[in-house]
Amino acid sequence: MSRLLLLSSSRSGSTGYLDHAQPLIADFLGDNPKPVKRVLFIPFAGVGKTFDIYLEQVRPTFDAQGLEVEGIHQAADPKAAVRDAEAIVVGGGNTFALVKRLYDADLLDTIRQCVANGTPYIGWSAGSNIAGPTLCTTNDMPIVEPPSFSTLALVPFQINPHFIAGKPEGHNGESREERLEEYLALNPHALVVALREGTALSREGHSLRLLGELDGLTFSANGQQALAANSRLDHLLTPY
Amino acid sequence: MSRLLLLSSSRSGSTGYLDHAQPLIADFLGDNPKPVKRVLFIPFAGVGKTFDIYLEQVRPTFDAQGLEVEGIHQAADPKAAVRDAEAIVVGGGNTFALVKRLYDADLLDTIRQCVANGTPYIGWSAGSNIAGPTLCTTNDMPIVEPPSFSTLALVPFQINPHFIAGKPEGHNGESREERLEEYLALNPHALVVALREGTALSREGHSLRLLGELDGLTFSANGQQALAANSRLDHLLTPY
Numbered sequence: 001m002s003r004l005l006l007l008s009s010s011r012s013g014s015t016g017y018l019d020h021a022q023p024l025i026a027d028f029l030g031d032n033p034k035p036v037k038r039v040l041f042i043p044f045a046g047v048g049k050t051f052d053i054y055l056e057q058v059r060p061t062f063d064a065q066g067l068e069v070e071g072i073h074q075a076a077d078p079k080a081a082v083r084d085a086e087a088i089v090v091g092g093g094n095t096f097a098l099v100k101r102l103y104d105a106d107l108l109d110t111i112r113q114c115v116a117n118g119t120p121y122i123g124w125s126a127g128s129n130i131a132g133p134t135l136c137t138t139n140d141m142p143i144v145e146p147p148s149f150s151t152l153a154l155v156p157f158q159i160n161p162h163f164i165a166g167k168p169e170g171h172n173g174e175s176r177e178e179r180l181e182e183y184l185a186l187n188p189h190a191l192v193v194a195l196r197e198g199t200a201l202s203r204e205g206h207s208l209r210l211l212g213e214l215d216g217l218t219f220s221a222n223g224q225q226a227l228a229a230n231s232r233l234d235h236l237l238t239p240y
Numbered sequence: 241m242s243r244l245l246l247l248s249s250s251r252s253g254s255t256g257y258l259d260h261a262q263p264l265i266a267d268f269l270g271d272n273p274k275p276v277k278r279v280l281f282i283p284f285a286g287v288g289k290t291f292d293i294y295l296e297q298v299r300p301t302f303d304a305q306g307l308e309v310e311g312i313h314q315a316a317d318p319k320a321a322v323r324d325a326e327a328i329v330v331g332g333g334n335t336f337a338l339v340k341r342l343y344d345a346d347l348l349d350t351i352r353q354c355v356a357n358g359t360p361y362i363g364w365s366a367g368s369n370i371a372g373p374t375l376c377t378t379n380d381m382p383i384v385e386p387p388s389f390s391t392l393a394l395v396p397f398q399i400n401p402h403f404i405a406g407k408p409e410g411h412n413g414e415s416r417e418e419r420l421e422e423y424l425a426l427n428p429h430a431l432v433v434a435l436r437e438g439t440a441l442s443r444e445g446h447s448l449r450l451l452g453e454l455d456g457l458t459f460s461a462n463g464q465q466a467l468a469a470n471s472r473l474d475h476l477l478t479p480y
Contacts, residue, residue: 141419144427164408172402197412
C-alpha cells in the first residue's frame with residue numbers, strides 16, 4: 001500500500017525551514033504500520049550547497065521527532081540504501097537537477113518499487129513534483145538536461161507545487177494559471193493538482209487527502225476546480 | 241556575417257503587442273545589405289492558439305513596414321522556406337514547444353546555416369532564448385519534452401529574456417537571480433545575458449549592442465555585472 005506525504009513547499013509564508021511540515025511529517029510517520037526510527041534523505045535537488053550541508057539543514061526537523069537521518073550521498077550502495085530505507089525523504093531544490101541525478105544513479109525504479117511495497121515517501125517542492133508521472137509542471141528553471149522528463153508516477157496526476165495565482169504587476173511573463181493552461185493545451189488528457197504553499201497531499205493506498213489550511217486547485221481540459229482544505233480526494237487516484 | 245535582433249519580450253510594460261519592437265525591427269531590416277520585402281515567421285512557440293492565428297497576430301507589425309509575412313507552417317517545404325527566407329522571425333511563447341517543433345521539423349541546422357550566411361534573424365522571448373547555446377535559461381514551464389536542450393548557438397552566451405529582479409512578497413519560490421545562480425552552480429563556465437522587458441540585443445557580425453531604455457545584466461561565476469543601456473557589448477562575443 002502506497003503511503004505518500006507530498007508537501008508543496010519547505011516553508012509556509014514566513015515560517016522557518018520545514019516548521020509547518022514537522023507536525024505533518026510526525027503524524028505521517030507515526031501512522032506507519034512499521035515503526036520508523038530512521039529516514040533516508042535524498043538531497044539531489046540541492047544546488048549551490050553541498051549534499052552534506054543540505055543534510056544538516058534537514059536534520060533538526062527529524063531530530064526533533066527522535067528520528068535518525070541518513071543521506072543517500074553517504075551510502076556506499078545507494079540502491080541498497082533505498083531498498084533498506086524505513087522511509088524515503090526527497091527534499092526540494094531544482095527539479096531538473098533532482099531528476100538528472102536520480103537517473104544518473106539509476107534510482108527511479110528502485111524508489112517506485114519500494115514505495116509500491118509500502119516504504120513511506122515524503123517529498124516537498126521538487127520532491128513532490130517528481131511523485132507525478134512527469135516533471136512537466138515544475139516551476140523550476142531547466143538548468144541541466146535530464147535523460148527523460150518521466151518521473152516516479154506515484155500518483156496518476158501532475159503536481160504543481162508552490163502554486164500562486166496571478167503575476168507581478170507590470171511584467172509580461174505568464175501567470176501560473178496561464179502556464180498550466182499551456183501545459184494542458186499540449187497534454188489535454190492530463191490532470192494537474194496545484195498545491196499552495198503550506199499545503200500537502202497525503203496518500204494512504206486508495207485514500208488521498210489535502211492537508212493544510214488553504215484550498216487547492218485542479219486544472220484539466222474541463223477547467224479549474226477548487227479542492228476544499230482538508231477534503232478527501234480519493235477520486236483523483238482513479239483513472240479519468 | 242550574422243545579423244541578429246534578439247528582443248526580450250513582445251511587450252514593454254503596458255504597451256501594445258510588438259509596439260516597442262516595431263521601430264527596432266524597422267531599423268534592423270532597413271540596415272540589411274540585401275533589401276528585405278518578405279519575412280518568414282516561425283510560430284512554433286505558440287501554444288493554445290493556432291499557428292494561423294499567431295501569424296495574423298504579428299502581421300500588422302510587418303504590414304506597417306510594408307513587409308509581407310509568410311508562416312512556415314503554411315510552407316510546402318519548411319526547410320526550403322528557411323533557405324529562401326529574406327529574414328527569419330521567431331516569435332515568443334513556450335520555449336520547450338518551440339524547440340521540440342524545430343527538432344521535429346529538423347530545422348535547427350538549416351536556420352543556423354542560413355544565419356551564418358547572412359539571413360537576418362529576429363526573435364523575441366522564446367525566439368531570443370533559442371539564439372543561445374541551450375534553452376537552460378528559459379523561464380518557461382517544460383510542458384513538452386524536446387529531444388535535446390541544445391539550441392541555435394547564434395551567440396556564445398545564454399539569454400534570459402523577461403528579466404525581472406526579486407520575487408513576489410510572501411512566496412517562497414526562487415527569484416530570477418537565484419534561478420540564474422543555480423544555473424551557474426551547475427554550469428560554471430557559462431555566461432548569461434539577462435534582458436529586461438523592452439530591451440534587445442542587436443548583433444552585426446563581431447559587433448553587439450544593447451538596445452532599449454533599460455540596462456541589462458550579465459551573470460557568470462564571477463558574479464553579476466550591469467550592462468549600460470545602449471552600450472557596445474562586442475566583448476561578449478569572444479570566448480571567455
